[in-house]
Amino acid sequence: MDVYGLIGNPVGHSLSPPMHEAGYEALGVDARYVTFEPPVEGAAAAVEGAADLGVAGLNVTIPFKQDALVAVEPDPLARRIGAVNTVDFSGERPTGHNTDAVGATRALRAHDVTLSGTAVVVGAGGAGRAVAFGLADEGMTVRVANRTASKADGLADEVAATTDGADATGHGLDALPELLADADVLVNATSVGMESEETPVPADALHGDLGVLDAVYRPLETRLLRDAADAGATTVDGAWMLLYQGVAAFERWTDREAPVDAMNEALRERL
Ligand code: ATR
Known part of the structure; x- marks a missing residue:
């Protein structure tokens, strides 16, 4: 089973878990999407530690998007924006991206x-x-x-x-x-x-x-x-932007075309 997740503080009300899990279910992918809420000063260590725990991909949200920039190797777009919202652990070093x-x-x-x-x-x-x-x-x-x-x-x-x-x-x-x-x-x-x-x-x-x-x-x-x-x-509306930043992360991590309709439905059910 692959583990993906969201790291932020707070992350309690995030819509990402149901949206991503609806995607795994629609494609029959054996994966879970969980939330992590480290203390505010512990972000970089948490992102680095996630790789050791076998986490395959992380979304990053407030207040860690800038911390993640230094904890991983950002791609040129994330570097220009100055924030990472998606980390990919599949390579030798974790890479940072911005799907917003x-x-x-x-x-x-x-x-x-x-x-x-x-x-x-x-x-x-x-x-x-x-x-x-x-x-x-x-x-x-x-x-x-x-x-x-x-x-x-x-x-x-x-x-x-x-x-x-x-x-x-x-x-x-x-x-x-x-x-x-x-x-x-x-x-x-x-x-x-x-x-x-x-x-x-x-x-x-x-x-x-x-x-x-x-x-x-x-x-x-x-x-x-x-x-x-x-x-x-x-x-x-803003749910489309939320959807497609998630879709882009999903596709980067799974190398598959995301089931956009299923993810959209799961998101809108909760809004
Ligand atoms: P986010 O990550 O969601 O973009 P942010 O970095 O705190 O959040 O930025 C909030 C944006 O909303 C800023 O552009 C801010 O304008 P300022 O740079 O002048 O602060 C804007 N904003 C917030 N409240 C506002 C208000 N009442 N009227 C106009 N702009 C506002």
Whole structure:
């Protein structure tokens, strides 16, 4: 039996165990997915120790995504993002990856959103970084807007410096109406809207040519997504991003195509 898991603190309410186990069941893979909650200062040792215990793969969540970067050999994308959310122990040395980026791009593609033109990424924290690098790697022009504009500038500079041919700029939230006027994709990568009726984007800045992904998944139907639907945009809720980051980890670990429908069903049953 293969053991996979999630390391974080806290991890009690994680949706990853049922999502991954639904995947193993659908494919008849003999595996379990468990959660580990080491003390906050013990992350690097725990990741290293997991290999010795025979753990085949780990997802990493808050507050360990940066610690994992030094405990394993990060791939170039994880290094640029500055965070590892997936560790693969199948090689000689554990390798670190970041599937949050592909989680966003696959979620958008699954809804027939074309990843070309201009993307507006709201937020410059962990999620915003992953999304900005992911969309820039698709060849999109990236406009990062953040409450703290200097963080948006910093992220945009890093994206521009490490992505071939990238066009990336940083802005404050006040620039959103202007930025969105000729944008093709909008991603909310802030926590605004989580368990609240707030939105980081003025409703009248939205329009029907946008594909809008909200990384927030509690609630599934955020005010931003309702406003976007009213404007005629294509909407993608945060559970899709959560699903596809898990799908990408699943596929890396098992070398098999993930049973996306079964994993999606298990996830949505619990939201
Ligand atoms: P995560 O890993 O989920 O991205 P994070 O790294 O703490 O979490 O980043 C949170 C993001 O949400 C940041 O972009 C933050 O903006 P600041 O950089 O200005 O702090 C944004 N955010 C959080 N609360 C916000 C609010 N009330 N209004 C606007 N942006 C907010």
